[in-house]
Amino acid sequence: MIQAPRGTFDILPESAQKRKLVEAEADRILGAAGYRRIETPTFEATELFARGVGEATDIVQKEMYTFDDGAGRSLTLRPEGTAPVCRAYLEHGMRKLAQPVKLWYLSSFFRAEAPQRGRYRQFWQVGAEAIGSEAPETDAELIVLLADLLEAVGVRKTRLRLSSLGTPASRAEYREELKAFLHEHEDELAEDVRTRIDLNPMRAFDSGDPGTKAVMRDAPKLLDRLDPDDAEHFARVQALLDDAGLRYELDPALVRGLDYYTRTVFEFSSEELGAQSGVGGGGRYDGLIELLDGPSTPASGWAAGVERMLLAARELPPAPEFVDLFVALAKQDGSRIAFELALEARRAGLQAQLELAGRSLKGQLKHADRIGARYVAIIGENGVATLKDMQSGEQHDTGVRDVIPEILRAERMR
Numbered sequence: 001m002i003q004a005p006r007g008t009f010d011i012l013p014e015s016a017q018k019r020k021l022v023e024a025e026a027d028r029i030l031g032a033a034g035y036r037r038i039e040t041p042t043f044e045a046t047e048l049f050a051r052g053v054g055e056a057t058d059i060v061q062k063e064m065y066t067f068d069d070g071a072g073r074s075l076t077l078r079p080e081g082t083a084p085v086c087r088a089y090l091e092h093g094m095r096k097l098a099q100p101v102k103l104w105y106l107s108s109f110f111r112a113e114a115p116q117r118g119r120y121r122q123f124w125q126v127g128a129e130a131i132g133s134e135a136p137e138t139d140a141e142l143i144v145l146l147a148d149l150l151e152a153v154g155v156r157k158t159r160l161r162l163s164s165l166g167t168p169a170s171r172a173e174y175r176e177e178l179k180a181f182l183h184e185h186e187d188e189l190a191e192d193v194r195t196r197i198d199l200n201p202m203r204a205f206d207s208g209d210p211g212t213k214a215v216m217r218d219a220p221k222l223l224d225r226l227d228p229d230d231a232e233h234f235a236r237v238q239a240l241l242d243d244a245g246l247r248y249e250l251d252p253a254l255v256r257g258l259d260y261y262t263r264t265v266f267e268f269s270s271e272e273l274g275a276q277s278g279v280g281g282g283g284r285y286d287g288l289i290e291l292l293d294g295p296s297t298p299a300s301g302w303a304a305g306v307e308r309m310l311l312a313a314r315e316l317p318p319a320p321e322f323v324d325l326f327v328a329l330a331k332q333d334g335s336r337i338a339f340e341l342a343l344e345a346r347r348a349g350l351q352a353q354l355e356l357a358g359r360s361l362k363g364q365l366k367h368a369d370r371i372g373a374r375y376v377a378i379i380g381e382n383g384v385a386t387l388k389d390m391q392s393g394e395q396h397d398t399g400v401r402d403v404i405p406e407i408l409r410a411e412r413m414r
């Protein structure tokens with residue numbers, strides 16, 4: 001039997017319902033702050049991600065689904081949403097609109113990662129981007145909106161980590177300082193940290209090794225090396241989050257590995273999730289639009305994984321199925337009348353289904369009960385139907401044409 005490809009999954013009706021909640025809450029929360037929905041293509045020119053995510057990243061190096069379109073163009077299934085949104089911003093001349101342009105999306109993304117709980121090869125993200133504002137208020141607003149969304153969806157035990165990356169220049173300078181510091185303490189560091197000093201010195205902050213941890217307590221911190229403008233910007237973001245009553249931890253080791261990231265970075269995680277604990281994160285990317293050949297444009301945004309949100313959320317009670325009317329048949333030859341009655345009921349605004357499986361009358365009533373039908377109309381002979389109220393069990397004969405008006409009248413009285 002053919003199965004869904006490794007790392008992918010079907011969204012069955014039961015889980016579709018929970019995902020609808022995520023979408024509805026995102027629409028409500030982001031819409032109220034002026035973010036408008038955007039949908040970009042599922043695939044893009046490979047070049048967009050090579051530049052917009054960065055050649056040196058894991059995503060571009062080994063996680064992209066890239067293919068030739070048969071006409072010599074290299075295309076890639078989108079691994080993330082920020083670069084496509086920025087491409088659309090430039091392509092549609094959105095810089096002529098009032099700034100910032102606030103956009104949100106809920107789309108599926110593709111990464112060839114090793115699948116595990118909370119990590120898939122096709123997954124969904126809700127994302128929000130504010131392009132054209134460098135105000136710290138924009139960063140704080142985005143962070144609060146994600147906190148609100150996580151709360152609305154019921155994500156439990158969340159933790160928010162926050163940092164600032166400054167500018168690429170101050171970051172590069174700091175990196176050299178950190179490398180020199182680590183080399184000075186080489187013999188106190190864990191093996192895996194020592195061998196990666198030059199490749200990835202920031203990793204040392206994440207080490208669980210006691211010796212390394214002791215060394216890192218005295219390591220220089222990027223947050224202490226920010227340019228005055230960047231430090232001021234970061235102080236404002238923190239003050240705004242304080243005012244909003246949002247709790248966060250400063251995490252000097254929080255890095256987003258891409259060169260175009262600047263200033264604010266943040267990540268929400270949940271203890272409910274185990275190894276893949278990141279629920280959503282983002283930050284400011286003032287360098288990205290320029291990297292895509294646009295004018296220098298400040299921007300900020302985040303993305304949060306829908307599957308991770310649902311894994312970390314408390315179980316929702318399954319929404320009861322509900323049907324206003326089930327049209328049953330006393331004899332199978334009434335099916336044309338039943339078909340028409342169900343159609344008319346739907347046009348009158350009722351949820352209506354009809355018998356489609358050739359069940360006995362007893363079987364039909366059982367089925368109507370199972371799908372939660374409020375009323376059943378049993379089509380009899382000569383334009384007569386038996387209308388049964390499934391709650392009270394009462395039933396009476398009436399004209400087929402009177403079924404809908406009677407239900408509507410009864411519902412108005414309730």
Ligand code: AMP
Pocket residue numbers: 080111113118119120121122123124125278279280281303304305306307308309
């Ligand atoms: P990123 O775009 O890598 O910053 O990821 C943002 C969020 O998307 C993460 O916090 C996760 O919730 C989610 N995410 C990223 N990669 C995956 C994946 N392979 N499977 C499921 N969710 C993912």
